[in-house]
Amino acid sequence: MDLKVPYHHPNRLLQLFVYEKSIHTTPIESFSTATTSPPEVVTKPSPVTTTTSTTSTTTTTTTTTTTSPSTFSPTTTLKATTTSASTSTSTGAVTVTTTTTTTTTSPTNISELYFEVKVNVSIRGVCDPEQILSTWLNSSLPDDMMRVLDLQLLTKATRYHPHPQSNQTDGVFVHRVSRESCIFQVQVMMSLSDTQEMEEQLRHLLLMPYYNGSITIATEDIQISRILIIKCNAESHQTRKGLFEWPATSGGKNATWLCPKNPRRYATRHCKLCLSTHWMAPDLEACPLVVETIPDLDHIEVTADNALDVVEMIEGLLSNQSTLNYHELVTVLNKLEDIVDLSVVTPNLGQALINIISDILESDSNLLPFTNTILNITEAVGDRMVGYEGSYTLVASAVAISVVDVVPGQFSSLTFGVSSDRAGTKPEIFINRYPFNSTVAFISLPSALQHSFPQNSLNQSPPRVQFQFYGIPMLFKNSQKGQTLNTFVVSASVTNASSPIKDLDEDVKVTLHHLIPNTVVSDGSYKYV
Template sequence: MKGHQIWHANMTPPMSGMWCKHWKRKMQHVLYFIILYFACTQHSVLCCTSCKLTLTSPSGHFTSPCYPQLYPNIQDCKWTIQAPPGFIIQVTFVDFDIEEAQNCMYDSLSINNGESTSKFCGVTAKGMAFHSAGNEMILTFVSDFSIQKKGFNATYKHVAVSLRNQKVIVPQNQSSIVSISSKVSIPTLNEVTVCFEATKYSNRTEDWKAFSYWSSSSDHFSFGKTASGHFVLISGVQCDLDTVLPLLPNGEFFIDSFQQICIVWNSLSDVLGVRTKSIYQNISCPGIKDLSIPGQGNLILGTYEINMGPLQGDIYNFRLWSTAMDSATLSNLSCDEKGNIVNWENEFWNIPSWARKAESKLSCGTSLPTIPSAEPTTCEKLAGVCQATVTSIVTPSTTTNTHPTTNTPAFHATSVRYVSSLLPTLSTYTTDNIATYNTQTEVVSAPLPSSPSPVNTSTSITSGSMKPEVATSHLPPVLSTVSIINNIATNNSQPVTVTSATTTMITTNMTDTNSTDPPTPAGTFYRISITVVNSSTNNETTVQSLVYSWLNRSLQNWNYTIFVVNVSIKSNERSARDLETVIMKSKLQNNGRSRRDASNLNTESFVIWALLVYNNTNNITLQNETIYQKLYEQNKTIDGVLSVQSVTVYQVEKCKAEESPSSYHWPVTSPTVTQIIQCPKSPGNYASRTCFVGLFYGDSHWGPPDHKNCTASAGALANELLNLTTGQKLDAEKVNDFVQTLKKIVNEADIDTSLGSTVVNVFSNILGSSDNALYTSSSEALKTIEALALKLQFTGQSVSISSPNLALGISRVNTTTYSGSTFSVGSQSNNSDFQIDMEKNQTTPLASVVLPSTLLSQINESDKYTVSRAQFMFFNKVGLFQDHLSNISSYIVACSIGNLTIRDLKEPVKITVKHTAPLPNNTPRTCVFWDANLYKSAGGWNKTGCDVSENESSDNETVCLCNHLTHFGILMENKT
């Protein structure tokens, strides 16, 4: 034992040393992993602490956890971005890299825009901008337990949205209503015109009202429907309208798409006017004559009543006028015609945020702002489709043919560049989610078509991240990964440059079917309808998914490069109606290429709509017949579940040639093509307009023209004129230049009160010039001031603008209840500006005009419908009224009613004008008006029809009584 102990003792030290060395090495590895674990764990915790946020700032940015490093595993993040009512949210992904997989089954970012949710992974969303449908957007990011990527970096901003781009959901309970703003004052109405659009998305037959106007707890004006039919209620009298409405078989006027109706009433008659679908009809309604609608009430969408519900639908573009329009006026009613009592603008309404719903295809909608992509992204890397479109620059002298002529001698050099701008679309759409394709466009140069004539071509290709130059400075910046420059010598005496607006169509998780090469800028769109029968399921989502997959499989590995842009499903009732329309149109345009098989009434049928785009890279035409044979004759069933009953194929039509606005001529244009034409009145500048294609119906339609480059911003230009004229002594040449510029602003721009105030102040500065400087331009200046008063747009009953040398007042006129008008101008304490009053509150005015109550009694009925305002002007300087035979000793005041000529009044107009200096006793005085036709249209003072009221006049002022009032008339006192 001892020996054993000795042996053990002797052996222990070497074993102990080996043991320690062994574990020392082991511990190094263990410590390394422990340190690494804590470091990673701490890093993950630190960079993932703010993963669920609510963002309410007007702008900002957010990133995936740990960006730009790899995002951690097992993440569940949520960003809720909120904006005030009247705003939408725009999110742009500056960088985007998330693990890619089929259907984004592992890691993904989901975007809920308020209407639908789309899921993204890979690099699909890089450089893309997304807009919310309302004022909230929710983004969620999830990652699984394995592969990690860099993630994303995104910016967001609030974007103001005009109410013209939004419809309003009619509230279904009294706890939340849509009503006019408290700032809107509704006067007592003896005549009215109301126009609005509405949808009805419920088949219920309960009584409803679309709108109602309440005063003293009673409904005095409303439109709705009961079991007896549609009606309008006016101060307790109900008028039935069904006999003049184009009703559906179920007795309804409103359907699930917007229908417009205009209702006209005048208390002088017991007849109502109703306009629907471009048809104006009268209908008798005994009892409404001599009624009135009391003022100071509250207008709401829907109703307060317990025994009658609100319309179950949406309302859009509600406008109310205090005049009864005739059929001609209504037929020419434009989107820009504002209701003088209530208009479809944010300031007129109180609308809960949930009730607002932005939509891209509203009848009076305007373009939503877009932002170019922030990062270049190649078509090859996208999990979707790059589709280029062609834009043509057309000068006014050229025809609608945008291709260069090749048989006249000349040389022309053309630059060609390919780019891709990114645009998100969803893979599926429902009836309530109809979007428009190509809402974001980059404009760049594109290749000219091939020509049989000889060409000398030299090509250089540059790859990488180089940004190409754009020849026209007004075009937005573009980003490109490939730049191709061709120098082409062609025979063309009038060269036409063809440029391209490149757009990318993305369908979520959809891959290219045939080619990874960038498509050429010559895409052809086809819309198809497919009726399928399914006896095993009535789940629309399942059917839609099966058809979508079938389409992609059927079009793969084909001789033609075709992409599925969108697939959607419609409800049966509406689909059957729309399908018949499509089939009939297809037969007319495509030689009847459609077929329908008999279906079993016991099975469930679905109508699927799809939008396809064909990239004819080899200039090979793809016929509708070919697509039809590929989809129908070779595929009678889908996955053994669905039976294909019918297939209809036809090519999407081009946008027709049209003139909009005046002098802007747009040629026939293919879908997704942006036309660029030269500005008619501004050579060297260009206007653009895009032919859009709707994702849901596949219909082509023009977008709004963009001609902001044709004229400088009216507001900015007016402010620049104000700066240039303030405190300056102007000669005749400068006065003429400024007057001509103001004339252009007034004639071409929409004049609101802000712009009108600036223009008035510029004229005030000009009026401070010498008489010699003003003489040549006086006639044009007066006409421009009168035009300004006619065009000025304002809310409320009246508006007034004052400046040191010119004051302007405008008040609304109701021709049926007109009882006279009063306008007066008084000096303020600083003696430089003037106080304008539309009532009788001025005690010692510098000038006043009193219009008699019988002023409008002599005008004809047709003119009464056109009268909406009375204009008053006051001039502190007389430089625009130079008559060398007369000596003016007073201020000058002018008055007109609309643009009517009024003369031979039975009851005179009373004008009181202060003298610029007291007149001695018994000094002769004459009341005169400015007659622009005197002295070969140079203008002069005329006393015809005006008399001095001696009893009311004094040394300080003269009272004139005149029996006429012209639209250019200026009434004044004359010293001889």
């Protein structure tokens, strides 16, 4: 290579001349080991060069883009390199200086947004609606920025063209023209920017007409809502198959937990991503039972957190038994007492407790030793129930209760009526309605009762009237021979009264329907027929 020959750049914008007297060569014995890296992807620069007898400057910009393994997490690196070469005639030296500046956009600069979208669509063409909607969304939304997490066709809201042409093939309906409604969730990866702007961009993409050659899709009534809760909190779940400690899980994902009795198997639970992200019911099919019989409940400690879970366990155990022995009744009733004492009795929990009491009453069990316990539990459910306004009624096949909160100074009278079949099952409750033909039990409380209610109850719980109905007379069976209870049982009680209720100016009226009508025989006595 002849260094004395001038260099001419192919673009004809650069020429390089070397001062001959400044060239010096020095022999060396060996070269140091050097590693050559593969060249980076370089965006070809547009060089700006100034050429004089003394100075030449070239600026090159290199752009390298890499993508991390996680979905939608790009990392961009910008490198700007400036090289200047100076030639001095006075010293004969050549000096080259290189400066590199690197700017990196890391995944922390990328944010995730989640939206729920409800939309009505008109589909023209022969297709499977669910399949074509999935294809439409995948092609309409940019997959490097938006991802559809779940798509559901809302069958109840499906509306068809007045004169659709349809047929059915292998269980799939196809329509020439149809109107469908669907709901789906979208994960959006974006640089930090305006959320409203991203929502409008999503709406714009969904409004664009879709046509693939044979199918046309048009949208209307697009509703886009931001999902703010995007994960399910950690939760303990006590079941007959053991205790499951579900970890905090992102919406749209499944959590797994080893079966307590067989760690070689596992259960799963899905965290449903939506406007109210929540746990779905767990799939415990692979797990064997831990609590197989009622005595196994003795090893389960009732807490405020697992009270409803224990109720569900008891319901499952009772569904397989028609008779409870003494010790089983003790176990079940003790658990019910713990549940009422330790938990907040909501209407849902109260209904579940009443269902269990009804199952016990309908079983072929000796309940006489437990009559008072069952009555006390039932009354405690009504006294402690919260989460309703004014009044609430809980009804099961063999028992029913109604609670009415009284506003002091506004009480006039109150009636409680029950209609039922002759077996006492399927009771219906009526508040402030007078008896009619199918009424089997009725109580009327007089207006004089208001004097027993506190008049200034700002600092105390308001008075509450509770009515109870029992459709199983055997619970009150008398030990004396020759005596039989010939009616259903009804009661009324007042909680938070200001004074004992007695010596009222007006009577409390109770009407009961005889299960077996009475007739008079020749000797003047009554006989059941």
